[in-house]
Amino acid sequence: MFNLISRSNYSIKNDLLSGLTVALALVPEAVAFAFVAGVDPMVGLYAAFFVGLLTATIGGRPGMISGATGAMAVVMVGLVAEHGAQYLFAAVVLTGILQILAGVFKLGMFIRMVPYPVMLGFVNGLAIVIFLAQLGQFEVVNQLGEKQWMSGEMLYWMIGMVALTMAIIHFLPKITKAIPASLAAILIVSGLVIWLDAPIPNVIDFVRGESGNPDATLAAGLPSFSIPQVPMTLETLSIIFPYALILAAIGLIESLLTLSLIDEMTETRGQGNRECIGQGSANFVCGFFGAMGGCAMIGQSMININAGGRGRLSGITAALSLLFFILVGSSLIEQIPLAALVGVMFMVVLGTFEWASINMINKVPKSDAIVIILVSGVTVLADLAIAVVVGVIVSALVFAWKQAKNIYAKKSVNENGSKIYLMHGPLFFGSIQNFQDIFSPQTDPEDIIVDFAQARVYDHSAIEALDTLAERYQRRGKTLHYRHLSPECKQLLKNAGDLVEVNVIEDPDYHVADSKLA
Structure with a gap:
């Protein structure tokens, strides 16, 4: 379970450095999503730590980064506004339980049924969302406490430093791969901005602007265990359950789709059901440590993969580095210019969008x-x-x-004068009408054979259609035989009764597909 190596080309150095890069990019994201949910910034940072650490350790996709996300924060804001943060923590605990149950009952395998065009739309849409989210970093708070777009010298510096960050990430790998390009870009641009005293906002400016508190800081202590302070009643359950259900669904869908995307990029196979349990365990723990919960983050996951992170150690490093920043290095992290982080995320957008x-x-x-x-x-x-x-x-x-258009029949008459309908194609709810239009009970002879050797009955609607057809021929005193039906179909054809012709040797026995890999 705790295998830190996902592939033979695994590199501890790459995992450590990529994890550090991801940790730097996690800080403003976690703070921003905390404000979206209406809670303290530390609630988002603690969530990034717990979700990142636990999913990296016991989840089903090495190299994938998880933390507080905007998709879940948008759902949380209503609960926090109406009932307070303690109800949010209780809902996050319940979210974790639901996600663990999804993994136990192996619902993760169903993500494999998402069509490729949906995956493309998901990736492209998410790239656009990430891009639009970064535009908010080009806003500043004026003296009246109102947000306005940057202008003049500040805007020019911001654009220039973003462009420099992107250029370093693009060109540095052509020179050396000894250090992840994203980490090098953040360090170089941060040092340059501080040295030149460039008039552009940094991480602490963002925190103070979002919170409205000029004395806000990222410095904090270790998270402490506490049971959510909510009444243990059915009324509380009725309040938090709808939110927990939505949060669980959003978290698993986003996580499993990100898992599938990383599978494709790394040519490996993650475990969907195990990831459900990992995400659920992380959210369950978050609720008891005053954290807002979360799920997989496609932007940070792309940073990690592109920086060479492949093993579980990359996610563990990111989470532990983030905790270290909170406890010890907050004063340094607060000085990182937003331009460097925006440049990193813009490169993620360019790499994520399926051009x-x-x-x-x-x-x-x-x-x-x-x-x-x-x-x-x-x-x-x-x-x-x-x-x-x-x-x-x-x-x-x-x-x-x-x-529904693919069902048809080849008609013939055998030596006994019986009319044979040799069916082709699938019989299911969508093709029922076309199936019924094939037959002519008024003009058919006394004995009719419907052969399903080249067709397949798929659902209960199809069974009812066979029942209905049998009744149509019965009312006219004619004999109808069904051949090559599966045993399940014959058991359900109650109205057909003795009209079902049993062929033990040739009738197929269909089995339900199973996925042990998920």
């Missing part, structure tokens, strides 16, 4: 192109989880519509 999908729009089926655009749009305008659900539903409906 090839733009050229694919005119080459793939129109339905797939629509799904890509739809999921991207819903991701930006609404929520990642909603976007994925919408994309899967639309893809499923398109697939059902196409498959």
Whole structure:
């Protein structure tokens, strides 16, 4: 369970350095998401530590980074505003329990059913969301406490330092890979800004601007254990359960999709069900230590993978480094210019967005192109989880519509005068009407055989269609035989009764697919 090495090309140095890079990028993200949820910045930083550490240790995807996320923070804000932070911590505990149950009952395998166009839309939409989130760093708080866009010298310095950060990340790997380019860029730009006394905001300016407290700091002690101070009643459960259910779903969808993306990038296979348990355990612990919980972070995960982080040690290093910054090095972290972190995230955006999908729009089926655009749009305008659900539903409906047209029958008459319908294609809820239109009970002979050797009955709606067809022939005093049906189908054909022709040798026995790898 605690294997720190994920592949043969694993490097302890790469994991340590990439983890340190990720930790630096986690600070403003965790603080920002805490403000989104309406809680203290330390609630977000503690969440980044606990979720990052536990998922890296016992989760199902080495190299993936987890922490406080905006997708979950948006859901939390309503609960915090109406009932307070203690109810949030209780909801996070329940979220963890639900996610652990999802892993125990092996629901993680269903992420493999997400169509590729949905994955493309998810990735592109998330890249746009990350980009738009960085634009907020170009705002400053004026003397009236209002936010306004940068202008003049500050704006020029900000743009210049962002560009320098991006240039270092792009060109440094061509010279040397001894140090992750993102970490080098942060260190170089930070030193340059401090040396030149450039008039651009840093991390502590961001914290104080968001909190409205001119004396705010990132310095803090170790998180302490405490049971959420809420009444242990059914009323409390009725308040937190809807939030916990949504948080659990959003967290698992985002985490499992990020897992699939990293699988593709690293050509390895993560374990979805184990990741569910890891995410759930992390959120369960968060609720007892005053943290807001979280899930996988695609932006930080991309930073880690691109910096060479492949093993569990990278995520563990990121979490422990973040805790070290909170306890000891907060004064140094507070001086990191936002321009350096924005530049890192802009490079993540460029690397995350599937630029090839733009050229694919005119080459793939129109339905797939629509799904890509739809999921991207819903991701930006609404929520990642909603976007994925919408994309899967639309893809499923398109697939059902196409498959519904594929059912047909070859008709013939045997030597006994019986009419044979040799069926081809799938029989399910979408193809029922086409199936029924194939038959002509009024004009067919007295004996009819419907052969499913080249077809497959998929669902209960199809069983009802077979029942209905049997009744249509019965009312006219004609004999109907079904051949090559699975035993499950024959058991459910109650109205067909003796009309089901049993062929033990040729009738297939279908088995439900299972996934032990998930």
